Amino acid sequence: MSRPPSVPSYTFPTHRFRHVQRDSSRTPIVLVACGSFSPVTYLHLRMFEMAVDHVRQNTEFEIVGGYLSPVSDKYVKPGLLSSYHRVKMCALASEETSSWLMVDPWEAFQPEYQRTAVVLDHFDHEINTVRGGVITADGEKRSVRVMLLAGSDLIATMSEPGVWSPADLEHILGKYGALIIERAGTDVSAATEALAQWRHNIYLVPQMIFNDVSSTKVRLFLRRGLSVRYLTPSCVIDYIEENGLYLDEADAQTSAKR
Ligand SMILES: Nc1ncnc2c1ncn2[C@@H]1O[C@H](COP(=O)(O)OP(=O)(O)OP(=O)(O)O)[C@@H](O)[C@H]1O
Numbered sequence: 001m002s003r004p005p006s007v008p009s010y011t012f013p014t015h016r017f018r019h020v021q022r023d024s025s026r027t028p029i030v031l032v033a034c035g036s037f038s039p040v041t042y043l044h045l046r047m048f049e050m051a052v053d054h055v056r057q058n059t060e061f062e063i064v065g066g067y068l069s070p071v072s073d074k075y076v077k078p079g080l081l082s083s084y085h086r087v088k089m090c091a092l093a094s095e096e097t098s099s100w101l102m103v104d105p106w107e108a109f110q111p112e113y114q115r116t117a118v119v120l121d122h123f124d125h126e127i128n129t130v131r132g133g134v135i136t137a138d139g140e141k142r143s144v145r146v147m148l149l150a151g152s153d154l155i156a157t158m159s160e161p162g163v164w165s166p167a168d169l170e171h172i173l174g175k176y177g178a179l180i181i182e183r184a185g186t187d188v189s190a191a192t193e194a195l196a197q198w199r200h201n202i203y204l205v206p207q208m209i210f211n212d213v214s215s216t217k218v219r220l221f222l223r224r225g226l227s228v229r230y231l232t233p234s235c236v237i238d239y240i241e242e243n244g245l246y247l248d249e250a251d252a253q254t255s256a257k258r
């Protein structure tokens with residue numbers, strides 16, 4: 001795929017990236033969660049923790065970084081607040097609740113919508129081409145595999161006609177791969193049936209404690225004046241209150257813009 005466009009005065013975040021691998025016998029991977037995050041919830045953050053446990057117990061991978069990549073304002077979706085606020089809330093949540101998650105604002109601040117295949121190429125470029133991947137304990141340089149982290153509702157859309165191009169599916173699932181978190185309401189085996197040719201690159205992560213917090217429900221609660229405490233980090237709630245966000249779903253795209 002061609003090189004994705006760049007954002008002026010942008011620096012790829014690496015402050016929590018593990019540059020030296022802990023276990024050289026494992027393949028280094030970076031998890032990238034693409035989504036609206038309007039707003040980010042505890043479930044979005046917990047997806048990464050579920051992935052860590054699954055990867056450690058069931059795979060030969062070592063996670064060296066985790067990124068949230070909020071979609072740009074050009075992605076048309078109800079309740080999508082401006083990328084400025086969504087990036088801020090993701091950054092607050094990652095910095096305050098996690099020791100390893102980062103937020104990459106590149107996708108969010110693109111003037112045009114970027115397909116997920118292009119977003120994963122951006123991560124591959126920044127990590128492997130620009131920075132040379134990671135170093136093993138013996139000082140050897142090694143490429144990092146970029147993997148998509150998503151809920152099973154997202155993978156279900158991959159077998160819906162017209163949502164993803166065949167070339168993008170081959171690029172995402174053939175080249176990179178995906179860790180899929182089971183989500184209540186989606187039949188995971190049905191969702192992945194049509195993607196059988198990439199089965200070796202799709203890792204299904206069962207949710208052992210079902211939690212179906214969604215951004216939609218959080219927005220609904222906010223509009224009704226109900227508490228969202230313990231659904232999203234308190235720093236995110238404070239930010240929403242300070243900025244008067246999500247009071248009206250209809251004007252979320254316009255009035256909350258900076
Ligand atoms: N409860 C959940 N269980 C599993 N995956 C989830 C859950 N909530 C969100 N995700 C995943 O998180 C990623 C980001 O999704 P997104 O920002 O669209 O969240 P959302 O809460 O579903 O949003 P909305 O309610 O606005 O549609 C997607 O891959 C989605 O599948």
Ligand SMILES: NC(=O)c1ccc[n+]([C@@H]2O[C@H](COP(=O)(O)O)[C@@H](O)[C@H]2O)c1
Pocket residue numbers: 034035036070071075077114115116117154157163164165168
């Ligand atoms: N063709 C594509 O690249 C494609 C299609 C559908 C969703 N997505 C991505 O999936 C993520 C989540 O989308 P929803 O919020 O619509 O579930 C977004 O980051 C979006 O960019 C990508």
